[in-house]
Amino acid sequence: MSDALRLTGVSKSYGPTVALSDTSLCIAEGSVQALLGENGAGKSTLVKILSGLVKPDRGSITLFGRSVELAGRAASSAAGIETAFQEVPLVPDLSVTDNLLMPDLPLRLGMFVNRRAAAERVRALQADLEIADIDPRALISELNLSQRQKVEIARAIARRPRLLILDEPTAALSRADVDWLARRIATLRAEGTTIILVTHRMSEVHDLCSAMSILRNGTHVGSFRVGEISDEEVFRHIMGRSVEVSFPPRPAPKADPSATPLLEAVSISAGRKMRGLSMTLNGGEIVGVASLQGMGQLDLFNALFAAERLRAGKILVDGKEAHLGAPADAIAAGIALVPEDRKIQGLALNRSGTENATLPIVSDFAAFGMLRPERERRAVDRAFASVSLHPRALYQTPAEFSGGNQQKIVLAKWLMTQCRCLLVFDPTRGVDIGTKHEIYALLRGFAEAGGGILFHSTEISELIGLCDRILTIYEGRIVGNVSHADATEDGIGALMMGASSRYDEAVIA
Ligand SMILES: Nc1ncnc2c1ncn2[C@@H]1O[C@H](COP(=O)(O)OP(=O)(O)OP(=O)(O)O)[C@@H](O)[C@H]1O
Numbered sequence: 065m066s067d068a069l070r071l072t073g074v075s076k077s078y079g080p081t082v083a084l085s086d087t088s089l090c091i092a093e094g095s096v097q098a099l100l101g102e103n104g105a106g107k108s109t110l111v112k113i114l115s116g117l118v119k120p121d122r123g124s125i126t127l128f129g130r131s132v133e134l135a136g137r138a139a140s141s142a143a144g145i146e147t148a149f150q151e152v153p154l155v156p157d158l159s160v161t162d163n164l165l166m167p168d169l170p171l172r173l174g175m176f177v178n179r180r181a182a183a184e185r186v187r188a189l190q191a192d193l194e195i196a197d198i199d200p201r202a203l204i205s206e207l208n209l210s211q212r213q214k215v216e217i218a219r220a221i222a223r224r225p226r227l228l229i230l231d232e233p234t235a236a237l238s239r240a241d242v243d244w245l246a247r248r249i250a251t252l253r254a255e256g257t258t259i260i261l262v263t264h265r266m267s268e269v270h271d272l273c274s275a276m277s278i279l280r281n282g283t284h285v286g287s288f289r290v291g292e293i294s295d296e297e298v299f300r301h302i303m304g305r306s307v308e309v310s311f312p313p314r315p316a317p318k319a320d321p322s323a324t325p326l327l328e329a330v331s332i333s334a335g336r337k338m339r340g341l342s343m344t345l346n347g348g349e350i351v352g353v354a355s356l357q358g359m360g361q362l363d364l365f366n367a368l369f370a371a372e373r374l375r376a377g378k379i380l381v382d383g384k385e386a387h388l389g390a391p392a393d394a395i396a397a398g399i400a401l402v403p404e405d406r407k408i409q410g411l412a413l414n415r416s417g418t419e420n421a422t423l424p425i426v427s428d429f430a431a432f433g434m435l436r437p438e439r440e441r442r443a444v445d446r447a448f449a450s451v452s453l454h455p456r457a458l459y460q461t462p463a464e465f466s467g468g469n470q471q472k473i474v475l476a477k478w479l480m481t482q483c484r485c486l487l488v489f490d491p492t493r494g495v496d497i498g499t500k501h502e503i504y505a506l507l508r509g510f511a512e513a514g515g516g517i518l519f520h521s522t523e524i525s526e527l528i529g530l531c532d533r534i535l536t537i538y539e540g541r542i543v544g545n546v547s548h549a550d551a552t553e554d555g556i557g558a559l560m561m562g563a564s565s566r567y568d569e570a571v572i573a
């Protein structure tokens with residue numbers, strides 16, 4: 065088999081940060097190649113170089129046997145490369161149709177968009193790529209994260225590349241859309257398209273890929289066929305050391321049914337989906353929330369954080385009704401939210417890591433109205449170390465961070481507040497395997513110190529591994545409350561699909 069891609073001695077630095085250092089690697093034509101590595105290993109930098117967005121400082125690239133200069137996205141496209149990016153660059157104020165066809169919208173008289181031809185083309189794509197569930201007239205800003213990611217992937221596939229690059233495509237996809245992507249990859253693979261898939265999930269390497277390349281600290285440390293080495297060996301190459309890939313042990317449950325819950329929702333309705341939902345969260349426990357995309361879980365998290373107004377029902381903190389009018393009230397009541405979309409809600413993109421981490425608690429560091437930089441710096445240092453963030457994140461703005469490191473800053477920010485209820489919405493999305501397990505340990509430590517955690521994840525295995533019990537939500541209501549001892553992937557999966565509970569109905573709050 066000939067090579068689709070050959071990189072020789074490619075380097076790229078951003079100021080003092082070396083993102084890629086003398087990287088050489090080959091990818092065989094027709095392979096589905098996983099690109100693995102820790103947060104900040106240089107994966108997206110490599111992707112951006114191949115997409116023409118970033119110019120390497122040194123090195124050469126051979127594509128399908130020809131030496132290429134990838135100066136700009138158009139040049140990369142012309143060479144046969146299309147990319148679905150990690151941080152989706154779609155234009156929010158334009159329609160799905162416009163985004164799908166960009167930059168080649170059909171024109172009339174050379175300047176006006178030919179709407180009929182555009183609609184026609186999108187209809188064909190919808191059938192061809194199985195994306196009929198997305199309204200082509202909707203604005204990107206009206207879509208949820210999973211749908212946006214799907215449009216971004218469809219846009220790249222629609223241009224029929226010889227080399228398709230997917231940078232963490234599944235991080236934001238719902239389960240159904242992950243299955244959709246698996247079907248697309250199978251089709252493209254059968255047609256001989258070469259694919260590079262950046263991922264942090266070994267299950268995807270096994271299910272979707274034929275080979276893998278591993279980056280560490282900006283250099284290529286090895287390429288292997290899938291199955292050639294064990295997962296433990298893969299992790300060792302990724303991290304440069306052996307890692308513990310188990311979940312933190314659960315403490316023995318403290319049987320005290322009379323204890324007042326930290327947080328309680330009584331028949332609350334909010335947002336578009338959630339209707340009459342009741343649940344409790346006790347100190348010391350991690351409660352998982354399992355649900356398919358768009359079942360009301362986002363409404364639940366937002367309502368508990370007062371980011372969404374209650375239409376009915378009430379919220380109790382420490383057994384007393386809390387009137388939470390705005391997120392500031394929730395924070396004052398000790399409730400924190402790590403949101404779904406860190407770009408919109410989690411981070412101020414033009415502020416430094418330090419400023420971001422201290423935004424919710426800035427008053428703690430102000431003495432007589434003046435910020436005390438030394439104290440702030442020390443507290444942030446500790447918080448960043450606890451999520452193993454490199455100290456340079458103190459000075460960089462989030463736009464300069466890798467995707468996973470952005471997520472870690474959001475977590476650090478809330479761990480520093482004195483909150484007791486932590487609402488975490490898919491916190492390990494896009495986070496590398498080593499850090500994932502550090503985050504699990506942090507969350508367990510928070511619970512052991514008496515805090516309560518409500519934890520939504522799109523990965524059932526993660527919910528089962530970490531949580532003390534799991535609530536399943538279907539169409540805006542809780543349909544299951546499953547203890548860790550009873551939880552199985554199949555059982556939780558069935559409840560998420562709306563199957564009636566196989567578990568004791570009496571325990572459902
Ligand atoms: N525009 C930029 N300015 C400064 N530094 C940058 C910039 N883009 C990336 N970096 C740095 O380069 C390094 C590699 O980043 P990159 O985005 O390639 O990582 P990654 O492997 O994709 O990580 P992740 O898994 O978190 O997405 C990181 O240290 C990052 O902070």
Ligand SMILES: [Mg+2]
Binds near residue numbers: 107108109150467468
């Ligand atoms: Mg990346």
